[in-house]
Amino acid sequence: MSAHGHxxxxxAAPTKFIWKYIFSTDHKVxxxxxxxxxxxxxxxxxxxxxxxxxxxxxxxAKLPFLQGGVMTQAQYLSLVxxxxxxxxFFVLTTAPQAGFGNYFLPIQIGAPDMAFPHLNMLSxxxxxxxxxxxxxxxxxxxxxxxxxxxxYTPLSGIGQATGPGEGWGxxxxxVSISLFCxxxxxxxxxxxxxxxxxxxxxxxxxxxPLTCWGWFVTAILxxxxxxxxxAGGILLFLDRTAGTSFFLPAGxxxxxxxxxxxxxxxxxxxxxxxxxxxxxxxxAILPGMGVASHVLSTFCRKPIFGYKAMVIAMxxxxxxxxxxxxxxxxxxxxxPYSAFAFSVMTMAIGVPSAIKTFNWxxxxxxxxxxxxxxxxxxxxxxxxxxxxxxxxxxxxxxxxDNLLHATYYVVAHFHLxxxxxxxxxxxxxxxxxxxxxxxxxxxxxLGKIHFWFxxxxxxxxxxxxxxxxxxxxIRRYADYTAISYLQPLRPLTMFVTFAAFVTVxxxxxxxxxxxxxxxxxxxxxxxxxxxxTLEWTIPSPPPHDNFGGQYPSVYRGPYExxxxxxxxxxxxxxxxxSQVAQEAKS
Amino acid sequence: xxxxxxxxxxxxxxxxxxxxxxxxxxxxxxxxKKYAPPPAITAAGAAIDHQYDMTLVVTAVAFIxxxxxxxxxxxxxxxxxxSVQFSRGNNTLELLWTSLTAxxxxxLALLGGKAWASGRMFEPGPDTVRIEVTExxxxxxxxxxxxxxxxxxxxxxxxxxxxxxxxGLDPTDPTGTDDIVVPTMTVPVNQEVELLLRSQDVIHSxxxxxxxxxxxxxxxxxxxxxxxxEKIGRYEVVCTQLCGLGHSNMHTYLDVVSPEDFAAFxxxxxx
Numbered sequence: 101m102s103a104h105g106h107x108x109x110x111x112a113a114p115t116k117f118i119w120k121y122i123f124s125t126d127h128k129v130x131x132x133x134x135x136x137x138x139x140x141x142x143x144x145x146x147x148x149x150x151x152x153x154x155x156x157x158x159x160x161a162k163l164p165f166l167q168g169g170v171m172t173q174a175q176y177l178s179l180v181x182x183x184x185x186x187x188x189f190f191v192l193t194t195a196p197q198a199g200f201g202n203y204f205l206p207i208q209i210g211a212p213d214m215a216f217p218h219l220n221m222l223s224x225x226x227x228x229x230x231x232x233x234x235x236x237x238x239x240x241x242x243x244x245x246x247x248x249x250x251x252y253t254p255l256s257g258i259g260q261a262t263g264p265g266e267g268w269g270x271x272x273x274x275v276s277i278s279l280f281c282x283x284x285x286x287x288x289x290x291x292x293x294x295x296x297x298x299x300x301x302x303x304x305x306x307x308x309p310l311t312c313w314g315w316f317v318t319a320i321l322x323x324x325x326x327x328x329x330x331a332g333g334i335l336l337f338l339d340r341t342a343g344t345s346f347f348l349p350a351g352x353x354x355x356x357x358x359x360x361x362x363x364x365x366x367x368x369x370x371x372x373x374x375x376x377x378x379x380x381x382x383x384a385i386l387p388g389m390g391v392a393s394h395v396l397s398t399f400c401r402k403p404i405f406g407y408k409a410m411v412i413a414m415x416x417x418x419x420x421x422x423x424x425x426x427x428x429x430x431x432x433x434x435x436p437y438s439a440f441a442f443s444v445m446t447m448a449i450g451v452p453s454a455i456k457t458f459n460w461x462x463x464x465x466x467x468x469x470x471x472x473x474x475x476x477x478x479x480x481x482x483x484x485x486x487x488x489x490x491x492x493x494x495x496x497x498x499x500x501d502n503l504l505h506a507t508y509y510v511v512a513h514f515h516l517x518x519x520x521x522x523x524x525x526x527x528x529x530x531x532x533x534x535x536x537x538x539x540x541x542x543x544x545x546l547g548k549i550h551f552w553f554x555x556x557x558x559x560x561x562x563x564x565x566x567x568x569x570x571x572x573x574i575r576r577y578a579d580y581t582a583i584s585y586l587q588p589l590r591p592l593t594m595f596v597t598f599a600a601f602v603t604v605x606x607x608x609x610x611x612x613x614x615x616x617x618x619x620x621x622x623x624x625x626x627x628x629x630x631x632x633t634l635e636w637t638i639p640s641p642p643p644h645d646n647f648g649g650q651y652p653s654v655y656r657g658p659y660e661x662x663x664x665x666x667x668x669x670x671x672x673x674x675x676x677x678s679q680v681a682q683e684a685k686s
Numbered sequence: 687x688x689x690x691x692x693x694x695x696x697x698x699x700x701x702x703x704x705x706x707x708x709x710x711x712x713x714x715x716x717x718x719k720k721y722a723p724p725p726a727i728t729a730a731g732a733a734i735d736h737q738y739d740m741t742l743v744v745t746a747v748a749f750i751x752x753x754x755x756x757x758x759x760x761x762x763x764x765x766x767x768x769s770v771q772f773s774r775g776n777n778t779l780e781l782l783w784t785s786l787t788a789x790x791x792x793x794l795a796l797l798g799g800k801a802w803a804s805g806r807m808f809e810p811g812p813d814t815v816r817i818e819v820t821e822x823x824x825x826x827x828x829x830x831x832x833x834x835x836x837x838x839x840x841x842x843x844x845x846x847x848x849x850x851x852x853x854g855l856d857p858t859d860p861t862g863t864d865d866i867v868v869p870t871m872t873v874p875v876n877q878e879v880e881l882l883l884r885s886q887d888v889i890h891s892x893x894x895x896x897x898x899x900x901x902x903x904x905x906x907x908x909x910x911x912x913x914x915x916e917k918i919g920r921y922e923v924v925c926t927q928l929c930g931l932g933h934s935n936m937h938t939y940l941d942v943v944s945p946e947d948f949a950a951f952x953x954x955x956x957x
Contacts, residue, residue, distance in 0.1 A: 172931070173931045173932065173933070173934060173935075174931040177928070177931065177933070246928075246930065246931060247928065248928050252888075252889050252927070252928070253888075253889075254887065254888045254889070254905055255888040255889065255928065255929060255930060262823075262887070262888055262930055263823075263930040263931050264931060348905075349905050349906025349907075350906070351842040351886070351905070351906070352842075352886070352887055352905055353822070353842050353845050353854075353886050353887060354823075354887050356845075358842055358843055364906075365906060366889055366904050366905060366906065367904065367907075400763075400770075401770055402770050402772065402773070403772075403773070403774050403775075405773065405774070405775050405776075406774075406775035406776070406780055407774065407775065408775070409775065409780045431891070431900055431901050431902050432902050432904070433883075433901070433902050433903075433904040433907050433909045436802070436803075436806035436807055437807075439802060439806075440799060440802075443795045443798070444792060444795045444796070446795075447791040447792050447794060447795040448788070448791065448792060450787070450791045451784060451787045451788045451791060454748075454783070454784075454787040454791075455780065455783065455784055455787070457752060458779075458780075458783050459775070459780075461752070461755055461756060461759060462773075462775070462776070462779070464756075464759040464760065464763055465759050465763065465771075466763065466770065466771030466772075466773060467759075467763045467770055467771075468763065468765045468768060468769070468770045469698070469760065469763050469764050469765055470695075470765055471695035471697035471698060471764070476697060476701075479701060479756070479760060482756055483705060483708070483753060483756055486748075486749065486752045486753060486756075487708075487749070487753075490745040490748055490749050491745070493741055493744070493745050493791065493794065494738065494741050494742075494745070496795065497737065497741065497794070497795060497798040497802075498798070498802045499733070499734045499737050499798045499799075499801035499802040500734060500737055500738050500741060500798065501900075502734055502805070502898050502899055502900045503723060503734060503738065503895070503898050503900070505900055505926065506891065506893070506900070506926035506927060507926075548697070552700070555704065556704065559708060563708075563711075563712060567715060567720070567721035568721070570721050570722055570723060571721040571722065571723065572723060572895050574893075574924060574926050574934075575926075576928045576933060577933065577934035578933070578934045579934055580934070582934055582935045582937060583922060583924055583934075583937055584922065585724075585895075585922060592721070661770070662769075662770035662772050663772065664772050669770070
């Protein structure tokens with residue numbers, strides 16, 4: 101479909117530090133900026149969760165940095181809120197799409213940059229502002245909000261009167277999320293325009309790497325979903341500051357005061373939030389699925405099994421992702437008949453996810469597996485996605501949800517799919533693409549240590565949470581001392597907490613490896629993995645205009661590994677057919 | 687491929703081993719029922735448990751096959767010098783496993799409909815005990831309509847917890863004078879109960895494990911749910927929807943008593 105001539109017009113490479121590294125329009129620099137923003141966010145998010153786990157075991161402990169020493173319930177809830185917000189938005193929505201997508205989408209389709217480089221730069225800096233606003237919530241009077249990353253109204257919709265942190269803290273939260281929405285919408289426009297219009301000659305949609313398909317579907321979801329959250333955020337802001345009542349009914353009594361609002365519906369917030377919130381979780385996982393497919397195929401030396409089915413499945417997940425939001429609201433008070441519809445659609449969305457899993461297994465079948473570090477994380481991704489996805493089958497049914505809603509069962513489910521599987525996709529991407537981005541290899545021994553500790557550790561943290569939930573462990577409880585039937589859960593809670601401490605510590609291997617290898621890693625060539633896609637045909641790191649002023653030409657699909665009759669076990673996408681070395685005839 | 691070995695990486699053995707341990711440990715803990723909810727005390731709850739069990743069977747089979755399958759292919763197809771069995775896919779297989787999965791998953795969803803409907807879709811009968819549940823930061827209050835069978839009018843401006851009127855009964859409405867308002871819930875065994883859930887401030891929830899019943903209480907709405915308890919006893923009621931800084935302390939009790947004890951409870955005005 102791309103009708104370009106073969107020469108490319110790119111602005112001259114900047115030389116001054118500020119234009120090269122700070123306010124850069126180069127998609128590669130912007131991708132790295134997003135990556136390091138996500139890295140900072142994940143470290144902050146992890147520290148918050150460590151504090152949460154610590155508090156659950158030792159609620160009476162005095163912590164040196166807290167005024168008064170002991171963590172209050174409200175402070176615990178603010179950790180819950182900020183942990184969720186930081187991780188979902190600034191890690192899972194940032195690194196997979198804005199980080200790796202920005203860096204590698206243009207290169208994998210053979211383009212010199214994104215369609216709108218200045219818009220791209222704006223997107224990053226608005227995201228950065230959003231990050232600063234969120235962090236600011238910790239430092240405003242009365243601290244960070246306590247309404248969870250879901251910010252249900254009226255708890256979030258009135259202000260100070262509903263609890264600590266609900267004044268300035270909640271306001272900063274809304275500001276942060278609104279800015280994030282704006283930046284994401286601009287980014288989505290960029291991705292879609294680039295994908296549709298800037299593919300190199302021969303790069304048809306069905307020859308795109310599955311990573312690109314992941315970024316494509318994710319961008320469409322982003323474009324359609326984030327606008328709804330932005331609208332919800334603005335309405336929430338108005339309810340809190342301008343006396344409107346979008347989400348607030350009449351008759352609310354808080355701190356003995358009858359609130360002046362009337363006519364609104366708390367369920368409206370939930371509908372708006374979850375209409376965004378469900379596609380959001382697919383935004384968080386789809387790029388990781390693309391990476392998993394890509395890495396599996398590369399290190400299996402075999403084409404991805406069922407490329408077309410994989411494309412259809414990704415699109416089906418994306419589409420169905422818009423009609424299942426009510427499964428977060430089965431018990432919300434919405435019409436119980438709607439639960440039937442949402443339940444059937446939610447179970448249906450398990451089907452394309454299952455197809456992808458079967459195809460990953462099919463790729464591995466009959467292959468020749470090389471256990472490099474990116475591959476370990478891709479294999480881990482498959483295992484974790486199966487574990488996390490299957491618990492969704494329980495939660496998708498409203499009858500069973502009566503027992504499991506708001507328990508640690510839900511926490512187990514979403515952490516396994518989002519908090520671990522998606523992160524494993526990002527680890528796989530990091531180890532895989534680090535050589536291309538920085539011209540050096542990461543240390544494989546440190547990588548392997550990181551993998552095994554994290555794989556075992558993450559399972560030790562999140563599998564037991566299913567059992568905590570089944571036994572009645574309620575989520576977002578700052579402590580378990582008030583409810584008698586929660587006391588026997590302490591040993592399992594302890595196990596989870598210690599597993600968390602170990603796993604978080606193991607991430608130091610990754611952080612050290614990352615920063616050390618930037619300067620001291622073994623120098624990487626163009627194609628250390630003998631991979632087929634276009635990024636492996638250019639220098640490591642790539643020049644400013646990626647392909648040296650020309651569009652590459654593409655002759656085949658992205659996963660031509662071990663093709664019968666070819667001498668090499670991989671054929672790059674841009675290798676002319678006449679250049680493909682054939683096996684010597686015996 | 688610039689790998690540093692032609693012999694198999696030990697990852698080829700460790701990964702399948704861990705997968706096996708994962709399956710073994712998970713199956714063991716589930717089968718041991720060490721972490722399980724207490725037995726259900728309603729027929730509807732038993733139906734929910736049945737639905738849960740069916741789902742568990744399906745997911746267990748899928749889990750065991752997938753995870754062990756992953757272990758198997760990793761072990762069998764580790765690079766030990768073999769050739770790749772080239773394939774781009776298999777459309778027949780795709781159609782087969784897609785259809786099978788669709789039938790299984792959607793079938794499960796349809797089967798669970800009745801268990802859901804029994805708690806949520808009903809018309810209260812003449813013998814149904816109706817109780818209005820009012821939640822607010824951070825207490826439960828339960829209102830019975832009294833001998834006249836009518837709930838008196840409420841006025842939020844009349845709410846005065848310390849003054850003995852936590853739900854805001856309007857003193858100008860005579861039907862409210864016999865209403866009973868208490869902090870714990872008492873119901874008769876083997877009799878249908880309808881709860882009318884409401885909230886005075888933020889969203890709360892009502893959850894009793896033994897009833898297998900959980901429902902949000904939403905300001906501005908009155909949400910009806912129904913149950914019929916079949917076992918006398920005291921059961922814990924907890925709030926499960928994040929409602930503020932006292933969320934983990936918001937709980938009360940459900941007492942299922944004999945019909946005689948229930949009549950006595952009502953007669954004494956809930957004392």
